[in-house]
Amino acid sequence: MAALTPVEVANLLDTKDREIVHLRRRIAWFERQIFGQKSECRLPEPEGLQGTLGGAFDVIPEDTLPPKKSKVAAHEREQKVKNPTELGDDTEQFFDESKVPVEVVQVPNPEVEGLDPEDYEIIGEKVSHRLAQRPGSYVILKYVRPVIKRRDTQVISCPPAPAGVLDGCRADVSFVAGMMVDKFSYHQPLYRQHIKLGDAGINVSRPWLTRLMSRVAALLEPIFDAQLASIRASRVKAMDETPIKAGRAGPGKMKPAYFWPVYGEQDEICFLYYPSRAAKHVQDALGLSPPGDAVLQTDGYGAYEHYARVTGITHAQCWAHSRRKVFDCRDVEPTHADLALDYIGALYAVEIQIREKALTGHAKRDYRQQHAKPVLNRFFNWIDQQFDKHGFLPSSPFLGALAYIRERRVGLSVYLDDADVAIDTNHLERALRVIPMGKKNWLFCWTELGAKHVGIVQSLIATCRMHEINPYDYFVDVLQRISQHPASLVNQLTPRVWKQMFAENPLRSDLHAVDRRGNIGRE
Template identity: 75%
Template sequence: MQFNQESAAKIVHPTVALSAVDMAKLLDVKDREIVHLRRQVAWFQRQIFGQKSERRLPEPEGVQGTLGELFEIVPDDLPLAKKSRIAAHEREHKNKNQIDSGDESTLFFDDSKVPVEVIAVPNPDAAGLDPADFEVIGEKVSHCLAQRPGSYVILKYVRPVIKLRATQALSCPPAPVGVIDGCRADVSFIAGMIIDKFAYHQPLYRRHVKLQDSGINVSRAWVTKLMPAAVSLIEPIFDAQLDSVRLSRVIAMDETPIKAGRAGPGKMKAAYFWPVVGEQDEICFLYYPSRAAKHIEDALGLTRPNGAVLQSDGYSAYAHYAKKTGITHAQCWAHSRRTIYDARDIEPAHADQALDAIAALYKVEQQIRNDGLTGQAKRERRQEQSEPVLDRFFAWIDEQFDKQGYLPSSPFLGALAYIRERRVGLSVFLDDPDVSIDTNHLERALRVIPMGKKNWLFSWTELGAKHIGIVQSLLATCRLHDINPYDYFVDVLQRVGKHPASLVHQLTPRIWKQMFAANPLRSDLHDLGGRRTDAGG
């Protein structure tokens, strides 16, 4: 209830007595305002000074906090691995202060991909000596990372014109045909431009400046037009990958905002990417102009496989879709944990108990990954160790409401209410080993969108936003399958125009790795190696 003018008048004129009802209303308004301001101050303090991670890190002794005496520590007999495998990357645990170990026994680069220039260092002790006066008994090698000002190469195709003596006819081989008709850009340049813009988040205007600094004089319009022409070639591959994702039994889905298209002078339209991840580690970023629930139906359709599961955050549109289609709706423990974490600055004691309980669930998941459990074994481990923790946690939540009642101004009780309302969805992972405990695998994959927005800010057209989704879908899937995206795009840009349309699914990253990765199509530049190719070389 808002603080009205009548209450304000009574405070200004202290001679006017407040009734008990008015005083209770006034105190309630003030309590709400104080809690709101405390949350704001705590948020700013955490951004500047605090820990950003929501994970519950154990104490140095390895003792994990619990909800009173209800939650027991999950035994951890396995030593900490030096590296933990996460989808699309490998996390290394090493000394952050270490810059260079000085150990040259292991190369820090892939010599099959990085050109190496050999520089012979003369031994000053051998200066002026006859070769017969000393013997070379070995050598020591060290490596140093260097960079040339520009990495662009001009491919100069020299085609001889011959005259056949017998017929006097002139003959000349045709110029090599590029992946884009009439374009002077080699496939290696187009693939490199895609990688720079979408993997390394370099806007095209920066790419154009880099070209000029390297001595390449082309217009910015030429660089800009290359991108939609290239994306139109790979769009059928994106469509085939989306079909594969839709066939998955377990799908994770989310949405993230983007500005695309002009809404007026100096204004951009608010739109959304809806990323969907299938059970075979394939992701598609679908562009839609709003956050309306109908877009879930557009993305997934109304017919789902038997036993289908949709995993998401707490947005009600997903629950509505699951109810309409009759599929199982699994929810995300990371989003639930975040609601508790946001309330921790206001009520730290109770929030820490809830966070420790959720951490116990995640510890079981870590042990499952360390043991390499799948299928029925994974399900049994969850039911044996995670289900009792979950039951006690929800019983503890009920106790908090019995003790404190429901206070709308309490962010902690609001967070508990969020979790209690979603108990069914948060328990799906216990009985289905193919369902993750959270949607963090999707959150990691969609990180490319907010990272890109920090550089290119918005998409000038809605078609451009759609193209962003197409390229990022293939790029992110390449990362999930340990595919070098440059090799992939160089190959498929040359292959897609000749590949049968009915077999275009073979060019999606997951299947491409099985069929073509061992012997991919290369650019002519690859065959040249590092040799000089000009006329005087």
């Protein structure tokens, strides 16, 4: 074998070094998946305090403190620390009496057996509660309509059946609302709900449930469109994309597609379905006429930067995604990665102080300028120094993470000058979590139309959650109201506006009146 030249040796060593870095990174990732924590939470250990496994504490947790002792005549007695999660604790009311039916069970006192009521008196009572469940919560509403014949005119008449959400459908609005909430909020696919119905003695077909869901989602589409229009009018918006499988690509195969969630400044979100991750879908979702002084906050995907150049809006970027790039390098370059994470942590510490002080508007902006901007400038100066030192291989993942951050300096600095812009897109990440959580249950959408309907319903439910609205109450009301509501005022039925206008006195199902009469008799 011929001897290698110095240049060939150098090239070989460089190739091996790159391969070693790549393999170390892969091994570290696999070790973290098997043995480590998946969370990016990083808590530096305070000096002089030994933390517990998995993280450190600013203060010692209650359950690690030594038990309190009380002195009695002959010895010291330990006081048990009350655990609020004890299963037998019934000292506090754990349910809302206005929402939960209460069945009263009278417990006889064995001491009065055989006694005449005049031989004792009841001087009080003690009450305890237990959480119970019936095998099924489904109810059949039996509408009895009398057919009458007038004696004077001999005319026979019968009142019409009450109108339903869908003409000729045997599903009450309460069932439709419950079906949607079970599927999209509690992640119970329709096939599981079908099994549950069968166990409760209800005999319906699975295709019937599927058709019912599709028709109801179509009814809600105008409300979805109105909410999307409200989001488009927002000055500050956040946007992301998350994959989904929808539509058949062949036998046993589904097409890859995407939901593009858009979050408005009034805490509204819409999940837009598109068949790909192409840049044109950003334009399709937001339009080419954004409001003046608009800001779009996203991750580092180039499609958003392209849209910002076309429309002239300000493009803010996300510090959480930048932090994640650095965090993924901790196993390969722990010392340098921790220094970078300390800088980013200082920026987040400023945001915590702003929340604690409840600062808004100009006060919030001034506080960021005074406390966060110097940290950010020092961080980018430190990044420049790392590149000048050339202490890393070109293939170094840590160098790649720093390059990712340095290239986005302008977008990462936008939040310093605009109080309405967040430091990251975590508010959007939390809201879109329902999609990946749901995919673990329903896996895919059989058709593209089905994916669109998933986006419609999830948009309304996620917005309800953000505004602390019970999605069941919202759907029961809106599904009865939508056929009578003027089309020009459909924005009033979006969750945010609905809460202001109708939440105090929502429309109910006939089941609600039946339950109230039954509860009065049972309590």
